Amino acid sequence: DGGITQSPKYLFRKEGQNVTLSCEQNLNHDAMYWYRQDPGQGLRLIYYSQIVNDFQKGDIAEGYSVSREKKESFPLTVTSAQKNPTAFYLCASSIKPGAGELFFGEGSRLTVL
Amino acid sequence: GIQVEQSPPDLILQEGANSTLRCNFSDSVNNLQWFHQNPWGQLINLFYIPSGTKQNGRLSATTVATERYSLLYISSSQTTDSGVYFCAVYLYYNNNDMRFGAGTRLTVKP
Numbered sequence: 001d002g003g004i005t006q007s008p009k010y011l012f013r014k015e016g017q018n019v020t021l022s023c024e025q026n027l028n029h030d031a032m033y034w035y036r037q038d039p040g041q042g043l044r045l046i047y048y049s050q051i052v053n054d055f056q057k058g059d060i061a062e063g064y065s066v067s068r069e070k071k072e073s074f075p076l077t078v079t080s081a082q083k084n085p086t087a088f089y090l091c092a093s094s095i096k097p098g099a100g101e102l103f104f105g106e107g108s109r110l111t112v113l
Numbered sequence: 114g115i116q117v118e119q120s121p122p123d124l125i126l127q128e129g130a131n132s133t134l135r136c137n138f139s140d141s142v143n144n145l146q147w148f149h150q151n152p153w154g155q156l157i158n159l160f161y162i163p164s165g166t167k168q169n170g171r172l173s174a175t176t177v178a179t180e181r182y183s184l185l186y187i188s189s190s191q192t193t194d195s196g197v198y199f200c201a202v203y204l205y206y207n208n209n210d211m212r213f214g215a216g217t218r219l220t221v222k223p
Contacts, residue, residue, distance in 0.1 A: 033211070037154075042199060042213040058210070088154055098143060098203050102211055104156040 002027050004105035006091050011110045013085075021076045021108045023091035031097040032074035036060060037088040037107075046089075049074055050097040078110060086112045115140040115204055119214035126190050126221050134185040134217045136200035144203040145176050147185050150216070151196050159185070159198075190221045 004025045013019045025032065031050055035043040045058030049068040063082025068074050074093075078085045091105045116139040126132055136145070147159040160167050160174040162183065167174055171190075176183040187194055197216040204210045 035213075042215045043201075044213075045210060048210075090154075090156065098211075101158055101161045102146060102201070103158065104148075107154045109154070 004091055004093055004103060006089075006105035006108050009106065009108060011108060013110065013112055015112055016080045018077055018079050019085075019110065021078070021089055021091075021110070023074045023076065023105060024072055025074075025091075025093045025105075026072060027093060027095075027103065028071070029093035029095050029103075030071070031094045032068070033092040033094075033102070034058075034064075034066065034074070034076045035090045035092065037090060043090060046076065048097075085110055115142070115202065115212055117200065117202055117212050117214040119198075119200055119217050121217060122215065123218045124220070126219065128190060128192060128221055128223050130190050130221075131186070131188045132190060132219070134187070134198055134219075136183045136185070136214055138181050138183075138202050138212075140181075140204065142178065142181075142202040142204060144211075145178075145183050146201050146211075147174055147183070148199045148201065149194075149196050150199060156199070187219075190219075192221045192223055195219055195221045 007022045033048045034046040047066045049055040065077045089108045092102050094100050094102045118137045120135045144163045148156045162174045162176045164178045171188045173186045199216045201211050201213045
């Protein structure tokens with residue numbers, strides 16, 4: 001089945017630790033995105049990538065890093081510099097930047113203890 | 114930056130009732146989508162609707178881009194329709210930036 005797979009679904013980490021969230025898509029989409037959602041809120045853009053080896057900061061990139069070494073994969077690292085990392089993280093993709101539907105994975109819920 | 118406003122913020126319905134959710138946006142947009150976020154957090158695509166009207170079963174949507182709004186209609190609501198409905202727009206001047214509204218939380222009671 002074509003789609004977007006995020007892992008892990010739930011993650012707990014201690015303060016001061018980096019953690020990497022995985023996002024893999026088999027839709028052959030060029031563009032990939034990471035969003036953050038806080039309780040009762042909408043989604044905010046962290047990073048996006050238009051093509052392999054390219055990525056751009058969104059509105060709330062501070063404390064996060066990404067890579068795009070393969071078309072299918074766009075992992076997000078939540079670093080210890082992110083002051084409020086507890087949130088729901090959603091990965092998405094579209095066939096081209098700004099074109100076509102945006103499709104989402106099931107999300108990863110990160111809790112910092 | 115562009116403002117995306119959804120109304121109402123909360124809506125409680127009895128099963129079988131109809132409802133209209135609204136999305137207003139403050140600037141020209143290339144694209145608009147409606148999503149339903151289920152209780153587990155997953156975002157389900159409802160409509161990709163930059164303009165015009167589309168229907169899918171009990172749901173339909175209309176976007177009037179020139180007047181900067183979109184409407185989502187839910188007819189004969191069911192308890193499984195409960196959740197949060199988001200509209201999201203691609204900015205005309207930045208194709209990589211999809212902005213989300215704050216959502217409408219719908220509760221359908223049996």
